[in-house]
Amino acid sequence: MNTGGLGPSGGGNAPGDVRNGGVDPDSGRASDVVVSSRVRLARNLAGFRFPNRAPASERTAVVVKLKPIVLGARLSAQTEWVDLTSTTPMHRMSLVEERLISRHHAMGKAGEPMHGRAVAIGLPDRRLSIMINEEDHLRLQAIRPGFDLSGVVEEIEHADDAIEQKADYAFSPRFGYLSACPTNVGTGVRLSVMLHLPALKITRELEKVKRAADDLGLTVRGSYGEGTEATGDFYQISNQTTIGKSEAVLLREMESEIIPSVIAYERTARERLIKGGRRGMEDQAWRAVGLLLHARLLSTEEATKMLSRIRLGIALGLIPGLRLPLIQQLLIASQPAHIQMAIGQELTQEQRREARAALLRSKLGEAFATKRPPSRLIRPGSAEAKPEPPVGPSNRPVKRPPEPGQPGPGNGDNR
Amino acid sequence: MPNARYEVSLVKCDLCDAEATVHETQIVNGQVRVRRLCERHAAELGLTGVGSEPVSGAGSTVVLSMNKPGTTLRCGSCGLSYAAFRQNGLLGCSNCYEVFEDKLTPLIERAHQGGTHHIGKTPVRMLAAAQGGDVQAVERVLGSARERAERIALLRKQLEDALANEQYERAATLRDELRRSEAEEAGPEGEPA
Ligand SMILES: [Zn+2]
Ligand SMILES: [Zn+2]
Numbered sequence: 312m313n314t315g316g317l318g319p320s321g322g323g324n325a326p327g328d329v330r331n332g333g334v335d336p337d338s339g340r341a342s343d344v345v346v347s348s349r350v351r352l353a354r355n356l357a358g359f360r361f362p363n364r365a366p367a368s369e370r371t372a373v374v375v376k377l378k379p380i381v382l383g384a385r386l387s388a389q390t391e392w393v394d395l396t397s398t399t400p401m402h403r404m405s406l407v408e409e410r411l412i413s414r415h416h417a418m419g420k421a422g423e424p425m426h427g428r429a430v431a432i433g434l435p436d437r438r439l440s441i442m443i444n445e446e447d448h449l450r451l452q453a454i455r456p457g458f459d460l461s462g463v464v465e466e467i468e469h470a471d472d473a474i475e476q477k478a479d480y481a482f483s484p485r486f487g488y489l490s491a492c493p494t495n496v497g498t499g500v501r502l503s504v505m506l507h508l509p510a511l512k513i514t515r516e517l518e519k520v521k522r523a524a525d526d527l528g529l530t531v532r533g534s535y536g537e538g539t540e541a542t543g544d545f546y547q548i549s550n551q552t553t554i555g556k557s558e559a560v561l562l563r564e565m566e567s568e569i570i571p572s573v574i575a576y577e578r579t580a581r582e583r584l585i586k587g588g589r590r591g592m593e594d595q596a597w598r599a600v601g602l603l604l605h606a607r608l609l610s611t612e613e614a615t616k617m618l619s620r621i622r623l624g625i626a627l628g629l630i631p632g633l634r635l636p637l638i639q640q641l642l643i644a645s646q647p648a649h650i651q652m653a654i655g656q657e658l659t660q661e662q663r664r665e666a667r668a669a670l671l672r673s674k675l676g677e678a679f680a681t682k683r684p685p686s687r688l689i690r691p692g693s694a695e696a697k698p699e700p701p702v703g704p705s706n707r708p709v710k711r712p713p714e715p716g717q718p719g720p721g722n723g724d725n726r
Numbered sequence: 727m728p729n730a731r732y733e734v735s736l737v738k739c740d741l742c743d744a745e746a747t748v749h750e751t752q753i754v755n756g757q758v759r760v761r762r763l764c765e766r767h768a769a770e771l772g773l774t775g776v777g778s779e780p781v782s783g784a785g786s787t788v789v790l791s792m793n794k795p796g797t798t799l800r801c802g803s804c805g806l807s808y809a810a811f812r813q814n815g816l817l818g819c820s821n822c823y824e825v826f827e828d829k830l831t832p833l834i835e836r837a838h839q840g841g842t843h844h845i846g847k848t849p850v851r852m853l854a855a856a857q858g859g860d861v862q863a864v865e866r867v868l869g870s871a872r873e874r875a876e877r878i879a880l881l882r883k884q885l886e887d888a889l890a891n892e893q894y895e896r897a898a899t900l901r902d903e904l905r906r907s908e909a910e911e912a913g914p915e916g917e918p919a
Binding site for chain 1: 814866899
């Protein structure tokens with residue numbers, strides 16, 4: 312019986328053990344805390360001005376040069392080339408939500424031309440992306456679920472070498488790889504790990520992590536939400552130093568020194584929370600499930616917060632029947648551009664909230680309907696041992712009195 | 727007043743392609759001689775640090791006129807002024823790093839925990855090509871013999887620090903890095919020390 316332990320029954324995660332498979336084999340290592348690992352390289356071509364200083368013709372020349380090189384390097388089974396100048400803002404925003412391109416690349420800063428902006432996306436897994444004419448001529452990025460910085464670094468090194476076979480990089484012995492912004496010069500490497508740190512937030516220990524990270528030359532930023540607000544307690548930790556330390560040393564610091572201690576810290580905090588009130592934690596997680604199974608209108612922010620609580624519940628083994636990859640998928644699918652892409656048209660904010668609620672109801676409902684053996688579906692007396700969700704999503708609503716102020720049946724449904 | 731004048735148009739350095747930011751007017755026995763130099767070459771010839779004050783020398787009058795530092799220092803390749811860089815934080819081209827090197831160094835040092843010199847990867851094909859070439863080709867990729875020696879000394883220092891702090895895994899990584907640098911030095915046929 313898995314009571315009070317962390318992770319799945321029989322395989323709890325020792326606080327510092329990152330080799331551990333986490334709670335879901337498809338979510339990568341240490342996925343109870345680590346959402347994803349990412350690396351980005353900044354590269355420029357010799358002989359061309361950096362994109363911010365290059366006229367349209369020169370930006371175009373860079374694309375013309377790089378397109379056959381990138382596509383010819385065969386970095387993935389297939390590569391999708393997206394010319395961002397001929398896409399809709401909605402499509403571009405959906406790529407931002409997938410973290411395949413930056414917001415800057417999608418929209419440009421005020422007054423900046425879109426000219427010559429493109430992105431190559433590795434298929435079918437969409438884990439490798441190469442931005443052309445962002446702040447630098449090339450921004451190579453690899454992303455994977457869970458804690459796997461070595462994996463993404465290996466992948467990006469391969470892509471970098473393949474491109475460099477055909478392109479002359481702007482490089483100086485003293486400054487290394489030259490980038491438009493001196494904050495990226497040297498190795499041009501930015502390693503980032505997205506962490507889910509709800510327990511450190513609750514126990515108010517996050518400030519300590521931030522201070523420690525600062526001392527080590529790292530930044531901690533919220534992954535969702537605007538500014539300093541970290542909606543859903545998702546945080547991105549990245550290196551700031553790019554010159555004076557080799558790629559290998561930067562990788563070692565993040566992979567073996569810093570991130571494992573943050574993971575251990577979060578796990579210890581979770582353990583304390585569970586010891587202090589398992590019922591309360593369970594209640595929080597299941598309330599979030601209930602809300603998403605029944606809400607008729609949902610903002611991105613509320614959806615993110617609820618998915619965060621469910622994620623914590625799954626990681627603590629409190630919600631059998633749901634898996635982490637689904638939560639990751641829903642975090643992206645409930646973003647504004649994804650909602651609109653799914654419907655196939657632009658929506659007002661109100662329409663988006665309605666569509667978002669419908670999407671989450673149906674997806675979570677499906678997950679419970681398919682993942683649960685039928686015999687265990689309804690066992691009212693067994694709530695003590697295994698709390699059960701109500702049957703299905705809204706399509707077959709559980710009998711309940713109509714709530715005042717809620718949209719009537721059919722109003723919020725998008726069948 | 728001697729006719730010190732500021733030139734803001736794009737004039738190339740007499741010794742290289744960078745924009746001339748220092749204009750030296752020498753009057754020798756009534757003959758006027760003008761030299762136009764970029765900041766780097768002016769510094770190398772010991773002309774900067776004097777400001778635009780006239781300097782009297784034996785038998786000659788030297789007038790230095792400089793573009794106002796920090797306001798009109800400009801990259802000769804892309805035309806970006808240092809002031810414009812300070813405003814938007816972005817450089818315009820590779821050459822900016824050379825033109826603004828002295829000013830960038832302290833900025834980079836602050837932003838990168840004291841790091842000012844690249845340690846790490848060298849473009850693979852570029853390095854292979856250089857190692858098959860002459861001394862200049864190698865220097866363009868790996869830097870001068872002095873720079874290379876400094877880089878290796880810096881790595882040794884980082885390695886010692888790691889060992890002193892009992893960070894053995896980090897030390898192992900640095901030892902690999904040191905071997906790689908020494909092997910680069912020796913070329914593809916060379917044996918790492
Ligand atoms: Zn010069
Ligand atoms: Zn320039």
